[in-house]
Each structure stands twice: as C-alpha cells, then as structure tokens.
Amino acid sequence: xxxxxxxxxxxxxxxxxxxxxxxxxxxxxxxxxxxxxxxxxxxxxxxxxxxxxxxxxxxxxxxxxxxxxxxxxxxxxxxxxxxxxxxxxxxxxxxxxxxxxxxxxxxxxxxxxxxxxxxxxxxxxxxxxxxxxxxxxxxxxxxxxxxxxxxxxxxxxxxxxxxxxxxxxxxxxxxxxxxxxxxxxxxxxxxxxxxxxxxxxxxxxxxxxxxxxxxxxxxxxxxxxxxxxxxxxxxxxxxxxxxxxxxxxxxxxxxxxxxxxxxxxxxxxxxxxxxxxxxxxxxxxxxxxxxxxxxxxxxxxxxxxxxxxxxxxxxxxxxxxxxxxxxxxxxxxxxxxxxxxxxxxxxxxxxx
Ligand SMILES: C[S@@+](CC[C@H](N)C(=O)[O-])C[C@H]1O[C@@H](n2cnc3c(N)ncnc32)[C@H](O)[C@@H]1O
Numbered sequence: 001x002x003x004x005x006x007x008x009x010x011x012x013x014x015x016x017x018x019x020x021x022x023x024x025x026x027x028x029x030x031x032x033x034x035x036x037x038x039x040x041x042x043x044x045x046x047x048x049x050x051x052x053x054x055x056x057x058x059x060x061x062x063x064x065x066x067x068x069x070x071x072x073x074x075x076x077x078x079x080x081x082x083x084x085x086x087x088x089x090x091x092x093x094x095x096x097x098x099x100x101x102x103x104x105x106x107x108x109x110x111x112x113x114x115x116x117x118x119x120x121x122x123x124x125x126x127x128x129x130x131x132x133x134x135x136x137x138x139x140x141x142x143x144x145x146x147x148x149x150x151x152x153x154x155x156x157x158x159x160x161x162x163x164x165x166x167x168x169x170x171x172x173x174x175x176x177x178x179x180x181x182x183x184x185x186x187x188x189x190x191x192x193x194x195x196x197x198x199x200x201x202x203x204x205x206x207x208x209x210x211x212x213x214x215x216x217x218x219x220x221x222x223x224x225x226x227x228x229x230x231x232x233x234x235x236x237x238x239x240x241x242x243x244x245x246x247x248x249x250x251x252x253x254x255x256x257x258x259x260x261x262x263x264x265x266x267x268x269x270x271x272x273x274x275x276x277x278x279x280x281x282x283x284x285x286x287x288x289x290x291x292x293x294x295x296x297x298x299x300x301x302x303x304x305x306x307x308x309x310x311x312x313x314x315x316x317x318x319x320x321x322x323x324x325x326x327x328x329x330x331x332x333x334x335x336x337x338x339x340x341x342x343x344x345x346x347x348x349x350x351x352x
Contacts, residue, residue, distance in 0.1 A: 024081030055103035058214035112144035115345030118174035128188030133263035135191035142271030143195025146241035175347040178317035269301035308335035
C-alpha cells in the first residue's frame with residue numbers, strides 16, 4: 001500500500017501537475033487507506049494512478065449524479081479543488097464502487113492521439129517523395145480506434161506554415177521547433193488504409209469511446225474536443241479497423257490485399273513498449289523480410305529506447321526533450337531519424 005500511495009504522491013507532484021483536479025485527487029487517495037484499498041482490485045501491473053483516475057472520470061462522464069462532477073470541466077464543472085473534495089471523493093467512490101471495481105479489475109488505460117498526425121502527415125509526404133510513389137497504403141499497427149487513419153483528413157498548423165486538408169473540422173496545432181525549414185512539399189494520397197489492434201476501440205460503441213475520453217485529463221478541453229471531432233469523422237469514414245490477437249501475422253496478408261503500384265507503409269506509434277524482447281525480435285525479422293521482398297516501409301513513432309539498432313540519436317533543439325522519436329526504415333537505405341516530437345504532437349523538431 002505504501003508503494004501505491006507513493007505512486008499517487010508522485011503523480012500529484014510530478015506527472016500530473018498540469019491538472020489541478022488530478023493533483024488534488026491523487027493527494028487525497030494517497031492519504032486514504034479506503035481509496036488506496038480500491039487499487040488492490042487491479043492486477044498488480046495495472047495498479048497505477050491513471051487507471052483509477054480514468055475509472056472515476058468514466059463514471060462522471062457516464063452522468064453520475066453527484067456533486068463530485070462539479071469539479072470536472074469535462075462534465076461542465078467549474079469548481080476548483082477545495083476542502084470538501086476529499087469527503088466528496090470518498091462518498092463518490094463508495095456510491096460507484098461496483099463499477100469502479102469492474103474497471104480496476106478488467107480495464108487498462110487506452111488512448112488514441114490524433115495530435116501525432118501532425119508528424120505522420122509530414123512523414124508520409126517524405127516517404128512519397130523519397131520512394132517516388134504518390135499512392136501510399138497505410139497500416140496503422142496498434143491503431144486503437146483508428147483515428148490516425150484519417151491523417152489526410154485533418155488540417156495542421158505549425159505556426160510558420162500550414163498543410164493538410166484545408167477547411168477540415170479537425171485542426172491540429174503543432175509548434176515547429178529547431179532550425180530546419182519546412183519539408184519540401186509533394187503530392188501523395190492514401191490509396192488504402194487499415195488499422196489492426198489486439199483490442200481496437202469501436203468508434204460506434206459509446207461506452208468504449210467514453211473510456212477513451214475518460215483516459216484524457218478533465219482540464220484538457222482542447223484534446224477532448226479534438227478527440228470528439230476525430231471520432232465523428234471516423235464514424236462517417238467507416239475505416240477498416242480489425243482486431244487481431246497476433247498483429248504481426250497480419251502484416252503480410254494486408255500486403256497481399258493491396259492494389260498494385262502502391263507504396264505500403266507500416267506505422268506504429270507508442271505501441272512497441274507493449275512488446276517483450278522476443279516479440280520485438282520477431283517483428284523486426286518479419287518487417288525486414290517484407291521490406292526486402294515486398295518493399296514495405298516502416299515508420300515508427302516510439303520512445304528512443306526501441307529505435308532501429310545502430311541509429312544515433314539526433315541532437316535536440318532548445319525546448320525539445322527526448323520523447324517520441326520518428327524513424328524510417330526503407331529497403332536499401334540505412335534507418336533514419338525523421339523527427340523528435342512531443343508524445344501528443346504538441347511540437348515537432350524535424351531532423352530528416
Ligand atoms: C498507447 S496506444 C497508441 C494507440 C495509437 N497508436 C496512437 O498513437 O494513438 C497503444 C496501442 O497498442 C495496442 N497494442 C498493444 N499490444 C499490441 C500488440 N502486441 N500488437 C499491436 N498493437 C498492440 C493497444 O491495444 C493500444 O491500442
């Protein structure tokens with residue numbers, strides 16, 4: 001219990017400081033044996049503050065009629081954390097305990113971050129330019145709800161330049177860091193797109209989409225609005241999102257399904273940390289073979305620890321920090337780094 005209390009204190013002091021409600025909730029949980037005991041319901045690997053915070057948020061978004069919702073801007077609340085919050089939180093947790101326990105026993109936090117498309121868009125443009133093929137086919141590996149399959153339907157604002165689908169309902173702002181000029185423009189289009197995931201989110205399942213919302217922080221209204229707009233777009237787009245227990249085994253059948261002449265691109269963003277060492281070795285071997293035999297291009301947006309072997313880390317611009325490294329592996333070329341970016345795409349430092 002001490003370890004779990006420390007994790008909540010750490011979240012309040014370091015990880016969650018941008019959200020005043022989460023700071024207050026985490027401090028309250030850390031000091032409350034009853035609330036901490038709730039975490040015993042979660043499997044040992046899932047006993048993290050994020051899971052309880054999302055479970056509480058989900059109940060609020062589901063419409064729970066309780067004064068605790070007044071603290072959640074995501075539910076229209078305007079009340080800032082105050083001395084009454086601990087008692088209200090304890091009461092809310094008692095009233096909602098049955099559903100909270102279900103979430104803790106069986107849930108895990110899940111996100112689908114469309115902000116990453118601000119870099120994905122540039123990377124696809126680069127792939128089309130280098131590879132000399134304008135028709136791209138995108139396989140979003142670990143796609144969650146498949147919202148990043150609409151990369152060509154969002155618009156992007158990097159401050160000094162804009163691109164993407166003019167007039168699109170989803171607008172993504174991404175600060176351009178460093179000295180690199182904007183990448184050269186080039187025409188490309190997505191001729192085919194598919195998402196695969198062992199646990200995909202069905203955008204037409206209200207409870208599943210609410211869980212995606214619940215995993216965002218209640219004060220971050222911009223991210224929530226973007227999620228809602230992207231979900232609305234995906235509902236109209238009917239993207240091909242498939243569940244697969246073994247996603248690696250699905251890469252080659254996907255290649256077989258493509259029209260001739262397209263450039264296949266395998267894309268994964270914040271997925272490989274789920275992989276153990278053996279699965280990573282297997283993925284690299286399969287993708288390496290398909291690159292040689294079928295011209296598959298591999299675009300990764302992951303933590304720098306899982307970058308292609310031998311790839312040196314590019315230097316960081318002032319204001320950037322080592323977070324998401326975008327890497328490109330193409331047949332007959334050395335692996336390259338394309339960019340550093342904020343994990344949610346708030347900034348990009350183009351290094352290609
Ligand atoms: C943090 S989410 C990222 C989702 C999406 N790529 C994005 O950038 O928003 C990680 C995703 O990886 C998926 N995942 C977990 N294990 C996987 C595996 N073995 N193969 C493929 N995807 C996996 C999860 O289900 C989840 O949807």
